[in-house]
Every structure is written in C-alpha cells, then in structure tokens.
Amino acid sequence: MATRTASFGAPKREGHDSSVFYSRNLYQGDFESLHRLLIEIGVGGTRRKIPFKPLQDWADRIYCHTSEDMRHVPDGSVALAFTSPPYNSGKEYDEDLDIAAYFGLMSRVGAEVYRTLKPGGRYVINIANLGRKPYIPMHAYFYLIHTGLGFLPAGEIIWQKSRGANGSCAWGSWLSAKSPRLRDIHEYLLVFVKEHFSRPDTGTSDVTREEFMSSTLSVWEVQPESAKRVGHPAPFPMELASRVIKLYSYVRDVVLDPFAGSGTTCVAAKRLGRHYVGYEIVPEYCALSAGRLQKER
C-alpha cells in the first residue's frame, strides 16, 4: 500500500504517494508574492517596547499563546533562542498556509525574537528543506527573512540524523539517471546573532573540553527523537537542545523557544541551570511540556 506524508513522526516511504503533500497551499501559492514579501521586510524587528521586569514575573514558564506576540518577555532579556518552527508540511499541528503567509508568520516571530534578545544574543533555528518538485530550500528563505530583520548570520550546523542509508526508498528512478531523487539524512541549524558576534557581557560556561571540541565542528551526528515516545509529531532530541544551550549560553541565562512543542528546549535549559521561556499555541502540547518540566524538579 502507498504511504503518505505523515502528520505524526516520519513516514516509511515505499511506494510513497506524495499527492497530499503537493496539494497543500505551500505548493499552490505564487513564489512571486514570497519574493515581494522578502523585499518588503523592514530591518530591526518589531516596534513593540516591553520594559524591564524581574525574572520571577515572567520566566520559567510556558505561555500557551502565539509567539507572534511575546508581550510577556521584556526587551533585551534573552540570551539564546533555540527552536524548530512548524514546517507547514502537513504535521498534525500545521495550518495549510501558502508560502508567503508562512514566511509572514516566521518574520513576525523573528521580529519578536530580535526584540527579546540581548545584544550578542543568539537565535538558532532548526529547519529542513522540503519537497522535490520543486525542492523548497527553506534554509535559504530563512536567511533572507532573518537577515532582513537585522540578524547577523554567524554559522550553520548540519545535523546528520543517520550515518548512511536510512529507511527511505524514495529514490525516484531506481538505477537510472531519468529522475534520481536525494534522500535527506540531514537538517540545518542556522545560527544568527543580534548586533555582536561575541557576548559583550560575561558569565559562567559549563561546556567541557570534549563537548566544545565536537560542538564547534559544523556537522553534528545526533539520533532523531521518536514522536511516539514523546507524544508530539515532531520533537527534536534533548541532546540537540543540550548541545546548543551549552555552546551558546551561560549558566543562569534565559533560553527562549518560540515554538516550544513538547518543551524539549525548556526541559534541557532547566536541566542545565538556565531559565527558560516557551511559547506554544496547542493546549495539549502546553500541558505536555508542563508535565515534562514538572518531572525535572
């Protein structure tokens, strides 16, 4: 029986029927309006101003609220944001947005992340590219959107999810040059900074020598997380979040995840002695993160 693009976890791909995926609005919208949008995006993020508030009034919680409006988080208060955005590719929680509407959402969230970051703060975005007919180089669009908002690109990590052959048989034309297709075994972690490439403030780092040596290499081999085990359609592994947090933040910094999902970033931050703040719009996932965070006490 033909498989379909999975709304929960990763599909097996024998005889894969991709018609549902290609019928989504992502593929109906015109790419011209996306290019217009990219040109129109202003520099420097949102105009909103949220004044200083003590940490205990807003941090160490998940807000069940859209991250297009992170009104609870004061300006310049976050050291690191790490996230994996919704891909709009048909997961359970995905809306069926066209490409311009999707990047409109990403730019509104990016502008809010920019506002909440300290000077020298980092925004690390985990993203995969999509489709084949045509291939959508999401990471390239993310660069355009975020540099347009004022972020400075500071590096790119290839997250290698498996070493060699994965279970996918979606190779297109078998043993023929007619239409061979690549089977992705990687995703990207795009690293952006606000204003400065190094942190102007000081703090305590807890990364070990071995961790530093391997995390500063641009390819990370980390096993993917099981959707079933966590109870969310697309969680990233705790190891990925822990590596990013240890490399890019000091102990007691605030770590933000604007698309918190099952709360992996927030749990890793708490385990590593950082403050956290998460935004998520699906109430079940907010409850799932709250439960995971509670177990960390």
Ligand SMILES: C[S@@+](CC[C@H](N)C(=O)[O-])C[C@H]1O[C@@H](n2cnc3c(N)ncnc32)[C@H](O)[C@@H]1O
């Ligand atoms: C790829 S998942 C994140 C998974 C997460 N990294 C984890 O390990 O569980 C993206 C999440 O963004 C949420 N989301 C979508 N639109 C949102 C918005 N406007 N504000 C906040 N969260 C949103 C989705 O419900 C989904 O749970």
